[in-house]
Amino acid sequence: MVGAASALYAVRAGLSVVLVDRGPVAGGTTGAGEGNLLVSDKEPGPELELALLSGRLWADIAAEPGVAEAVEYEAKGGLVVASGVEGLAALEGFADGQRSAGVEAVSVAPGQLHDLEPYLADGLAGGVLYPQDAQVMPTLAAAHLVRLARAAGASLRTGWTVTEVLRTAAGAVRGVRTSRGDVHAPAVVNAAGTWGGELAALAGVSLPVLPRRGFVLVTEPLPRRVRRKVYAADYVADVASDSAALQTSPVVEGTAAGPVLIGASRERVGFDRSFSLPVARALAAGATRLFPFLEGVQAMRAYLGFRPYMPDHLPAIGPDPRVPGLFHACGHEGAGIGLATGTGHLIAQVLAEKAPDLDLAPFRPDRFPADPAPEELEELEELEEPEEPEEPEEVS
Amino acid sequence: MTDRMADRPHLAVIGAGPAGLAATLAAAGRGVRVTLVDSAAEAGGQFYRQPATGLGARRPQALHHQWRTWERLRDGLAAHIAAGRVTHLTDHHVWSVERQSDTSGTTSGASDTTGVFAVHALLGPEQEESVAVRADAVLLATGGYEKVLPFPGWTLPGVLTAGGAQAMLKGGLVLPGRTAVVAGTGPLLMPVAVGLASAGAKVAALVESADPKAFARHARVLAAHPGKLAEGARYAAELARHWVRAHVRHTVVAAHGTGRLEAVTVAALDGAGRVRAGTERRIPCDTLAVGHGMLPHIDLAEALGCGLDGAGVAVDDEQRTDVPGVWAAGETTGIGGAVLSLAEGNIAGLSIAARLNSRTPDRSWYASAAKARAGLREFFAVVDSVYAPPAQWAEQVTDDTVVCRCEEVPAAAIREAVDELGAGDVRTVKLLTRAGMGWCQGRMCGPAVAGLAGCAATPSRRPFARPVPLGVLAREPGQIQ
Numbered sequence: 001m002v003g004a005a006s007a008l009y010a011v012r013a014g015l016s017v018v019l020v021d022r023g024p025v026a027g028g029t030t031g032a033g034e035g036n037l038l039v040s041d042k043e044p045g046p047e048l049e050l051a052l053l054s055g056r057l058w059a060d061i062a063a064e065p066g067v068a069e070a071v072e073y074e075a076k077g078g079l080v081v082a083s084g085v086e087g088l089a090a091l092e093g094f095a096d097g098q099r100s101a102g103v104e105a106v107s108v109a110p111g112q113l114h115d116l117e118p119y120l121a122d123g124l125a126g127g128v129l130y131p132q133d134a135q136v137m138p139t140l141a142a143a144h145l146v147r148l149a150r151a152a153g154a155s156l157r158t159g160w161t162v163t164e165v166l167r168t169a170a171g172a173v174r175g176v177r178t179s180r181g182d183v184h185a186p187a188v189v190n191a192a193g194t195w196g197g198e199l200a201a202l203a204g205v206s207l208p209v210l211p212r213r214g215f216v217l218v219t220e221p222l223p224r225r226v227r228r229k230v231y232a233a234d235y236v237a238d239v240a241s242d243s244a245a246l247q248t249s250p251v252v253e254g255t256a257a258g259p260v261l262i263g264a265s266r267e268r269v270g271f272d273r274s275f276s277l278p279v280a281r282a283l284a285a286g287a288t289r290l291f292p293f294l295e296g297v298q299a300m301r302a303y304l305g306f307r308p309y310m311p312d313h314l315p316a317i318g319p320d321p322r323v324p325g326l327f328h329a330c331g332h333e334g335a336g337i338g339l340a341t342g343t344g345h346l347i348a349q350v351l352a353e354k355a356p357d358l359d360l361a362p363f364r365p366d367r368f369p370a371d372p373a374p375e376e377l378e379e380l381e382e383l384e385e386p387e388e389p390e391e392p393e394e395v396s
Numbered sequence: 397m398t399d400r401m402a403d404r405p406h407l408a409v410i411g412a413g414p415a416g417l418a419a420t421l422a423a424a425g426r427g428v429r430v431t432l433v434d435s436a437a438e439a440g441g442q443f444y445r446q447p448a449t450g451l452g453a454r455r456p457q458a459l460h461h462q463w464r465t466w467e468r469l470r471d472g473l474a475a476h477i478a479a480g481r482v483t484h485l486t487d488h489h490v491w492s493v494e495r496q497s498d499t500s501g502t503t504s505g506a507s508d509t510t511g512v513f514a515v516h517a518l519l520g521p522e523q524e525e526s527v528a529v530r531a532d533a534v535l536l537a538t539g540g541y542e543k544v545l546p547f548p549g550w551t552l553p554g555v556l557t558a559g560g561a562q563a564m565l566k567g568g569l570v571l572p573g574r575t576a577v578v579a580g581t582g583p584l585l586m587p588v589a590v591g592l593a594s595a596g597a598k599v600a601a602l603v604e605s606a607d608p609k610a611f612a613r614h615a616r617v618l619a620a621h622p623g624k625l626a627e628g629a630r631y632a633a634e635l636a637r638h639w640v641r642a643h644v645r646h647t648v649v650a651a652h653g654t655g656r657l658e659a660v661t662v663a664a665l666d667g668a669g670r671v672r673a674g675t676e677r678r679i680p681c682d683t684l685a686v687g688h689g690m691l692p693h694i695d696l697a698e699a700l701g702c703g704l705d706g707a708g709v710a711v712d713d714e715q716r717t718d719v720p721g722v723w724a725a726g727e728t729t730g731i732g733g734a735v736l737s738l739a740e741g742n743i744a745g746l747s748i749a750a751r752l753n754s755r756t757p758d759r760s761w762y763a764s765a766a767k768a769r770a771g772l773r774e775f776f777a778v779v780d781s782v783y784a785p786p787a788q789w790a791e792q793v794t795d796d797t798v799v800c801r802c803e804e805v806p807a808a809a810i811r812e813a814v815d816e817l818g819a820g821d822v823r824t825v826k827l828l829t830r831a832g833m834g835w836c837q838g839r840m841c842g843p844a845v846a847g848l849a850g851c852a853a854t855p856s857r858r859p860f861a862r863p864v865p866l867g868v869l870a871r872e873p874g875q876i877q
Contacts, residue, residue: 024820139827284869295867
């Protein structure tokens with residue numbers, strides 16, 4: 001998704017773009033996502049600023065002819081609920097901070113919750129409504145952003161695996177070698193998501209991107225009963241956590257196509273693709289607590305993906321001072337779909353040598369110590385069977 | 397020491413068809429406690445499908461061959477059940493097999509070759525409750541299902557699968573229609589045509605896209621299976637007796653009708669598997685039984701992480717998968733019919749009984765079953781190479797033909813996903829079009845989507861072998877030890 005958005009904004013900024021992916025479009029983490037465009041789960045800081053910028057840009061793209069429908073864009077808002085008074089107080093405090101950073105956050109009294117979500121469980125302490133939260137169908141979104149980029153002149157090379165980053169004698173990037181031939185360009189953007197660390201390594205630099213596994217349960221198609229994205233307040237704490245252990249917090253949302261999506265689990269278990277019934281059980285239990293009607297609804301399938309996790313939960317965006325011509329746009333953890341537009345826009349600005357709309361200092365790719373901590377190294381060694389990185393390359 | 401049943405090693409067999417029954421009898425006969433878990437109301441699977449008892453069929457064997465074998469299996473099962481060695485759970489729909497880490501230390505048998513498994517099954521027609529069967533070893537004998545490729549008009553009422561027509565004949569003893577065409581490819585078409593004709597239908601045509609003359613290239617293999625040849629000759633004679641015309645190297649290009657099936661258009665195929673222009677012919681009928689071969693059921697094996705060999709579950713000489721404690725037998729390992737399933741089930745049962753008692757099975761125990769298995773696998777490899785859908789079948793699928801029936805996705809959407817949106821594999825096509833996301837989870841349309849998209853039919857992982865209510869999923873299941 002980030003690669004697709006970077007390609008789109010770069011080609012629209014007048015650059016010549018080749019989009020390279022070892023798999024099909026959206027074959028990596030994008031295709032395993034829920035398509036959240038969220039501000040609600042972000043505390044004030046650089047990520048929230050990027051989320052607000054991205055939300056505006058998503059709305060702009062969705063306003064282009066036919067796009068909103070094609071990508072199932074829904075500006076439906078998010079509702080965060082707290083089960084007890086203590087959780088509600090914490091949630092209100094969190095929302096106050098967000099308001100001062102420009103987030104719309106509307107406090108919802110317990111008596112009003114059912115006006116917003118009629119099927120919500122009884123007895124909740126209250127919640128906060130975030131009208132700026134939105135959703136897209138992530139695979140469709142990536143495919144249609146690629147379609148728009150191609151319409152503007154970008155070329156797409158799917159099934160091309162990058163095997164080498166080509167450098168000049170002076171060390172600057174001059175393109176990539178792939179399984180199907182060389183692509184020459186004075187700038188290479190690493191948008192390989194969870195596999196961004198490997199691509200960085202091909203260019204001789206370290207970037208600590210680790211996989212953080214998540215499962216999503218998908219129900220049978222239903223008439224619209226869950227109107228927004230609804231989640232419990234402890235989700236925010238889980239998102240911000242550094243723990244490798246399994247965490248689940250209920251996240252429930254209806255989709256344009258009918259099925260209800262149920263998340264969210266987080267575990268750092270390398271690239272383990274095996275299904276976990278205990279995780280599915282925890283997700284189902286959380287979802288049925290929030291929405292009791294789901295008890296009788298069938299779970300049709302489950303899928304898993306690997307969020308590109310970075311130790312400080314911020315993506316790497318911008319030029320890599322260690323390798324001239326190398327740019328990074330990866331490591332967005334579970335927010336890559338939402339943050340893709342802002343990231344692509346900022347990348348296009350720096351590629352075109354313009355001042356970026358946001359300060360990129362917090363996203364500097366070289367902000368981590370060169371040698372990963374032993375624990376991280378261990379996990380990096382577990383990187384096996386990498387899948388489908390996306391790297392757009394720009395020839396300006 | 398007294399031999400308490402509860403102390404014996406415990407095997408869960410999933411599927412009560414030929415493979416599952418043979419394994420159950422072999423293992424139970426050698427001291428293993430077996431729980432046979434099956435979705436049907438009675439044992440037998442698809443092959444020995446029994447008429448519902450309420451129908452009072454006087455001669456159900458008229459629809460079956462190998463009736464004696466079935467009687468032996470049935471009576472053996474009844475004896476083991478009576479002796480308490482086998483528990484037969486009917487109407488139990490397995491949705492997941494979970495491999496748990498062994499923390500209790502209570503497993504009997506050899507811990508190096510077994511795991512601790514929980515077989516999760518939904519109960520009865522309501523499927524609102526789930527139980528877990530804990531076992532030291534699991535045999536997957538989940539059989540196969542029919543592959544059907546789309547063509548214009550295939551969703552009309554009156555079009556059914558060849559296997560569906562046979563199941564209706566065997567199970568309900570009802571005649572699905574009055575004038576039938578049987579079409580597609582594979583060894584199932586002849587028995588279905590004979591079954592329909594014997595039950596009183598007029599079979600207007602048998603349309604086979606392969607050319608059985610291709611069998612001549614495999615004379616050596618065929619010569620080793622005189623029984624199979626005789627069976628084929630018997631069906632051919634039956635067809636002739638009922639005046640059924642067989643059209644080989646032909647295909648159904650479209651089904652027609654308003655509201656329901658009224659006719660089909662049949663055409664000849666050229667050497668490249670394309671329809672020969674000008675050979676189209678319309679055949680009036682009210683029933684079309686169509687099938688393009690069978691595929692193994694592998695959902696449970698895949699979720700357990702078992703390796704695959706082609707379309708089926710990979711097994712070794714003892715029918716062991718590469719996941720310790722999990723065996724597989726019958727059509728879940730590859731399509732090969734009931735006799736092969738019996739041989740594989742028998743070998744699996746012997747292996748399991750030995751392994752659960754920390755012994756290595758001696759190959760001489762199952763030498764004759766292994767010989768039968770080798771010969772039948774060779775024979776069905778030939779069958780597989782001879783029977784094939786027309787190479788260019790996808791060309792006949794018009795843009796407006798619905799390919800995924802659950803989500804109503806037309807062929808045009810699949811072509812657009814590949815040509816315009818950058819899809820290059822079945823998973824991306826599914827995500828872009830919703831083809832395969834519906835009730836059947838792509839079991840029906842998977843091969844068709846792959847064929848239309850021009851990519852490999854990679855098995856898609858299905859963590860749930862069937863839909864399961866979230867309320868069931870959320871609860872810790874009740875245990876059956």
